[in-house]
Amino acid sequence: MEISQRLKKIPPYLFVELDRLKNEKIKQGVDVIDLGIGDPDIPTPYELVEVAKKAIEKAEYHRYPSNWGSLFFRKACADYIKRRFGIKLDPEREILALIGSKEGIAHFPIAFINPGDIVLCPNPAYPVYHLGAIFTDGIPYYIPLSWENNFLPDLSKIPQEILEKAKIMWLNYPNNPTGATATREFFKEVIKFAKKYNIIVAHDAAYIEMYYEEPPISILEIEGAKDIAIEFHSLSKTFCMTGWRIGFAVGNGFLVSALAKVKSNIDSGVFTAIQEVGAFALNNLENLVPPLISIFKKRRDFLTEELKNLGYQFIKPSATFYLWVKTPNGLPSQEFCKRVLQDIGVVVTPGIGFGSAGEGYFRIALTVGEERLKEAVQRFSTLQI
Ligand SMILES: Cc1ncc(COP(=O)(O)O)c(C=O)c1O
Incomplete structure (x- = not known):
């Protein structure tokens, strides 16, 4: 073998x-x-465990979950996104439940990468961005994050021939492993740049609620971002629930639905009882x-x-x-x-x-x-x- x-x-x-x-x-x-x-x-938090105990007894949750996630969960995601970032999303088209954000991040390239396409990946980074590229026979191109540039990529240093073949650009702020956050100006530059070169912006926002000073922004707050961006959210770190496996993707409806199509052929969604916990968590985040x-x-x-x-x-x-x-x-x-x-x-x-x-x-x-x-x-x- x-x-x-x-x-x-x-x-x-x-x-x-x-x-x-x-x-x-x-x-x-x-x-x-x-x-x-x-x-x-x-x-x-024990409140979430209590919700889970009751939810798990509901027989209707014992069957296959909905592929996109239950509407009640996606509505809770939409409400959270509206409260926190002031962005209005359609829970039916622009929000997809994930079995943890890692799952969505790993599967996303399947929807867009053909063999030989380039995936722009930050370096250093959470490894799943480049692994997702490798699994789809894409080619990761690494963009260094340096101390001198506040651990933000210098987009002007990416060669033209790379940009012509690049399909996805991964970003992650607040950032693992550097702890850096992005400015609104940087995100504006990213969106302008991505539109110019027709590159999908995939922003991993797993740590967006784990902040100590200014609340980090969503890339979707930038005008025009929804034309070209998808953002991955996670409940794992926010609510100390890494083992429960729940997250969600938001953004451009075409990007979100393409990921949903991949997932519907691979997995069968998030256990509905966990989605009930997730919805409760998001509704009570504050x-x-x-x-x-x-x-x-x-x-x-x-x-x-x-x-x-x-x-x-x-x-x-x-x-x-x-x-x-x-x-x-x-x-x-x-x-x-x-x-x-x-x-x-x-x-x-x-x-x-x-x-x-x-x-x-x-x-x-x-x-x-x-x-x-x-x-x-x-x-x-x-x-x-
Ligand atoms: C940057 C980043 N993104 C995504 C994840 C995945 O989180 P989860 O799959 O638990 O939502 C992690 C986990 O460590 C991470 O560090």
């Missing part, structure tokens, strides 16, 4: 060695602090989210202050639960992260795992409680690099 050429093209998993080392440390009885995984440690945000904000403030005192270099993130930090003395990121795990029993993620432009950085996820963060800081203070 042999795996397909397509699967062979998937780059090797870079964290094999670190995972092995982590498991070895745990086996040795080391109290490992894991700041590697972008998965909130806080349980889903009450449910602030207590969660205040926990992450405290962690962010504590860790940024302490790491600054230890001499680490980073831009304090105004959104997401990630810190994107330069490795000391420019050490290669894998080597640094191995040393951190080996010497002080702390897991952080090497920047190179998010792409070549992530080299020289490491990512810290604020996904442990205050006491553990204090302990991690204490351990970092003993690190000899």
Whole structure:
């Protein structure tokens, strides 16, 4: 038996060695602090669990869900988008339920990419953008996100011949792994640029509610964006419900319906009981989210202050639960992260795992409680690099 050429093209998993080392440390009885995984440690708010308990008993939900998502869920999405961003969307044509945003992001290229088409992917980035391109025999073209440019892509540096073959441009703000946010001016530039070159803008907004200062904007707020853009939303981080698997796509009706067509031939939608929880969550976002945000904000403030005192270099993130930090003395990121795990029993993620432009950085996820963060800081203070 042999795996397909397509699967062979998937780059090797870079964290094999670190995972092995982590498991070895745990086996040795080391109290490992894991700041590697972008998965909130806080349980889903109990109000949502209560809604789920009742919803799960409804026999009508035990059958196949609607492919696009139940209208009540899509209406809740539309209401949220209207309240938060002032954008009016048609829940029947412009909103599609997803089994988590990852699923939508991975499937979207199937609707638009032919072999050899170019998919513009930020670097560093959440890996699913380029993996989706590879799975459709598209060619990822990497656009670097640099500290000097506030981790926004410099569109003027993309060569003309690439733009002629580019079909999709992925963006993600607030950004994983850099914690950067986009300005309205940048999004305006993106829409103008994408229209000029006839490129679909696919914006991943998974962290749009995880912010500590100014609310990040939706790309759909930009005039004309709905002609050319689709935006992926997730309930995972917003409501600490990564395991429930629910998100949604919004934007241009043609783009949304093309994704719906792909999905209707692959999956059978989100369990309707989960959609009821999702609708309740979105309808009550203004009450449910602030207590969660205040926990992450405290962690962010504590860790940024302490790491600054230890001499680490980073831009304090105004959104997401990630810190994107330069490795000391420019050490290669894998080597640094191995040393951190080996010497002080702390897991952080090497920047190179998010792409070549992530080299020289490491990512810290604020996904442990205050006491553990204090302990991690204490351990970092003993690190000899
Ligand atoms: C940037 C980004 N987008 C999308 C996702 C996927 O989230 P979900 O599939 O849980 O909605 C993640 C998860 O870590 C992410 O970091």
